Amino acid sequence: MFGDQALILINDARRSTASDTLLKYNDETVRLVRRELRVLDSDIASTIGDNLAAPTPPPGVMCASTFYHIAIRRNIRCLLAYHAHRIDRLKDQYWASGGALPHVFNDQDTRQKLSPYEVDFLRGYNSLIMEYRSDLIDTLDIAAGITHPPKDLHVLVQVVRDCGTIHTENGTIDFQKGQRFMVTRSDVEHLLVQGYLELV
Amino acid sequence: MDYSDDFDAVRATSSTAWEDETEDIGQTSLQRLTRWWINERGAPDILVWQAQLVEELLDSLHNQATMVQHIRSDPRTSEQEHFRVVLVQTEMERVKFLIRSYLRVRIHKIEKYAGYIMREPGVQVKLSSGELTHAQKYYDLISKYFHSSALEGLPENMRSLDEQLPNGRSMITEPDKDRGVFVRARKKCENVRLPNGDSLTIEKGSIHLLRYRTVEDLVARAEVELI
Numbered sequence: 001m002f003g004d005q006a007l008i009l010i011n012d013a014r015r016s017t018a019s020d021t022l023l024k025y026n027d028e029t030v031r032l033v034r035r036e037l038r039v040l041d042s043d044i045a046s047t048i049g050d051n052l053a054a055p056t057p058p059p060g061v062m063c064a065s066t067f068y069h070i071a072i073r074r075n076i077r078c079l080l081a082y083h084a085h086r087i088d089r090l091k092d093q094y095w096a097s098g099g100a101l102p103h104v105f106n107d108q109d110t111r112q113k114l115s116p117y118e119v120d121f122l123r124g125y126n127s128l129i130m131e132y133r134s135d136l137i138d139t140l141d142i143a144a145g146i147t148h149p150p151k152d153l154h155v156l157v158q159v160v161r162d163c164g165t166i167h168t169e170n171g172t173i174d175f176q177k178g179q180r181f182m183v184t185r186s187d188v189e190h191l192l193v194q195g196y197l198e199l200v
Numbered sequence: 201m202d203y204s205d206d207f208d209a210v211r212a213t214s215s216t217a218w219e220d221e222t223e224d225i226g227q228t229s230l231q232r233l234t235r236w237w238i239n240e241r242g243a244p245d246i247l248v249w250q251a252q253l254v255e256e257l258l259d260s261l262h263n264q265a266t267m268v269q270h271i272r273s274d275p276r277t278s279e280q281e282h283f284r285v286v287l288v289q290t291e292m293e294r295v296k297f298l299i300r301s302y303l304r305v306r307i308h309k310i311e312k313y314a315g316y317i318m319r320e321p322g323v324q325v326k327l328s329s330g331e332l333t334h335a336q337k338y339y340d341l342i343s344k345y346f347h348s349s350a351l352e353g354l355p356e357n358m359r360s361l362d363e364q365l366p367n368g369r370s371m372i373t374e375p376d377k378d379r380g381v382f383v384r385a386r387k388k389c390e391n392v393r394l395p396n397g398d399s400l401t402i403e404k405g406s407i408h409l410l411r412y413r414t415v416e417d418l419v420a421r422a423e424v425e426l427i
Binding site: 030034037038041072073076079080082083084087091095115117118120121124125128131132135136139140141142144146149150152153185186 | 258261262265286289290293294296297298299300301303304307311330331333334337338341342344345346348349350351352353354355358361365371
């Protein structure tokens with residue numbers, strides 16, 4: 001009672017940050033927090049009772065209702081913080097995969113940790129980013145990596161997972177596991193980010 | 201072939217000492233955008249969108265791409281020219297990286313402060329039209345998400361996302377302008393008002409650690425740069 005459940009959510013979020021992993025969406029606790037909020041709301045109403053219109057309610061009523069009110073505030077804040085924290089993580093994951101939503105969803109481990117609303121959010125977010133990207137796509141792709149500035153035009157890559165035939169500026173390449181290629185970096189950037197290829 | 205300009209630009213970026221950068225005149229758009237990119241990354245608030253610089257660079261990227269394609273497909277191109285083309289292409293990739301990073305850091309801030317942007321028309325003018333649309337739609341999306349996943353089924357009075365709390369805190373995240381930033385003066389700035397009322401003269405080239413609020417206007421006028 002009084003924020004215990006909400007604290008579990010915050011601890012979840014902290015643990016997720018500390019261990020740098022996405023935890024499973026804590027459906028049950030979220031439901032409990034919401035129930036607690038409804039209970040608090042009816043408590044506050046019954047405490048105030050007939051005193052709603054009174055100019056100066058008795059100190060006891062004032063005190064109790066303030067207490068309930070603060071508990072409500074705290075619970076809402078924790079609830080929202082938990083959700084915001086998850087969204088931030090998911091967005092990071094989305095960008096880390098180079099803006100490839102299927103890549104995020106195909107990962108079974110991630111997929112089963114998401115709530116249906118998070119899936120909806122990511123879909124919506126993806127279409128927003130696509131819209132923004134499409135203005136510039138002729139010259140540059142904003143979803144490509146921004147961690148390291150490019151030093152060379154060409155890179156030597158090793159194929160870690162089969163990814164079939166890829167069309168590039170200079171013709172098509174058939175990437176098969178174990179092979180090494182010297183390729184233009186911008187052509188294979190997305191494959192590098194998604195873990196099909198790795199730099200040698 | 202007329203790509204000697206590009207080489208000059210490449211040489212200029214790699215070798216300029218910052219002392220020469222005090223005036224915008226004579227600086228390439230690449231150098232100026234690099235500075236705005238560093239500013240943008242250092243500032244807690246969103247800075248003014250550098251429409252002209254980005255446009256110029258995108259244009260020249262486009263032209264260079266066409267030229268590179270033309271030279272590469274021409275069988276008369278000499279070995280030496282091929283080598284130069286590779287240099288131009290590498291530089292193009294690096295410019296793209298810069299623009300990309302610039303756009304991404306802005307997108308990140310826009311999403312973080314979406315509610316604040318929607319509330320303050322003064323901030324909206326700092327964004328490009330694409331960014332403003334994005335801010336608007338992102339705010340709608342995230343509000344919808346909060347409502348459906350967290351606030352669903354709660355009493356009506358608990359569902360707002362933009363309340364000002366009695367202790368003065370707002371539910372809308374605002375940029376923390378009191379954060380300290382390192383600045384380097386590009387010219388002498390007099391009478392910089394500090395939060396405690398003192399005024400400070402910043403000598404050209406000196407480096408200071410100040411609250412962002414103090415130097416906000418100087419950054420906007422490009423009299424100081426963030427580092």
